[in-house]
Amino acid sequence: MNILVIDDAPMNVALQCHLLGKIEDCRPVSFLDPESALAWCEEHIPDLVMVDFMMPVIDGVEFIRRFRCIYGCQDIPVLMITANDEVELRYQALEAGANDFLIKPIDKIEFLARTKNMLALRRNQRYLEDRAAWLDVEVRKATAEIRKREQETVLRLSKAADSRDPETGAHIVRMANYSRVIAEQLGLSAAQQQLILEAAPMHDIGKVGIPDHILLKPGKLSIEEFAIMKKHAMLGYQILAESQSEMLQVGAEIALSHHEKFDGSGYPHGLVGEEIPLFARIVAVADVFDALTSERPYKTAWDIDKALALLHEGAGSHFDPQCVAAFVADWPQILEIKARYQEENEQDQSYGLY
Known part of the structure; x- marks a missing residue:
């Protein structure tokens, strides 16, 4: 002493x-x-x-x-x-x-x-x-273990939803990592970046409630079929919204709003501009880019430059212009993510940045 x-x-x-x-x-x-x-x-x-x-x-x-x-x-x-x-x-x-x-x-x-x-x-x-x-160390250990199990559950549920869709597990890993990059470039905290990385894969979890004949249809959906397909946003929200987990609550927000468009022409509520939650605006950019640049049974992959041009054209109408600018601000990292997480390596993939 x-x-x-x-x-x-x-x-x-x-x-x-x-x-x-x-x-x-x-x-x-x-x-x-x-x-x-x-x-x-x-x-x-x-x-x-x-x-x-x-x-x-x-x-x-x-x-x-x-x-x-x-x-x-x-x-x-x-x-x-x-x-x-x-x-x-x-x-x-x-x-x-x-x-x-x-x-x-x-x-x-x-x-x-x-x-x-x-x-x-x-x-x-x-x-x-x-x-x-x-006690603080012990609580941190216990919390980390709970969060790890929660992350694993979310990833498995997200892949289960994607297994009914022509998209793949590699898609949800890529778009989640793209979302984190956008969040980083927007100046969000490390905790917020981690949160969107974990929550973004749940964006389409509501597709578990969409009939196969609509979800797996190779051609264009009819007006009636598209109306049913649009329900996946609300279904995803209803699946996740009542959870006490912050990650699942954010996942619910993303699931509900990631098909909203910046000019108000999206669904399900026709939100405009910053009425759309920021995480949903971020995921919209990441999701569309990866969907365009990925090969599917019903389409070939778009060239990266063509997909990027569509994002720029849609800035201010479909997409939040700031999110588009943040997406391209660290272009080398975007390309590195795209190269790292491919369908052929899907068995070994998790969120990648944990």
């Missing part, structure tokens, strides 16, 4: 350090200059502070005020050393943050008793701090 002793009188410092030597596991750190003591506290956190009041330049009360402003020193026990007649001073010291007082001339027995009491207080503080840190 490090005990900081501050007094401008060398004899007083020597006496206090001598008495502290009688307490087991204590190491006195002494200063004659309070400013040097404050500088030391910027780099080290003491376990107890003993400070005299009568000192030049900085008195004991001012020392305590400055000491309490140092990070990590707000709760460190402080003993102020005063004379018997300095009652008003003690009030000031208490307001500044002093915990107890030692009266001059120092009594050996009182000195040791008050010091041991303050050190017992500090030991309990350290125990609670260590306990809190341990």
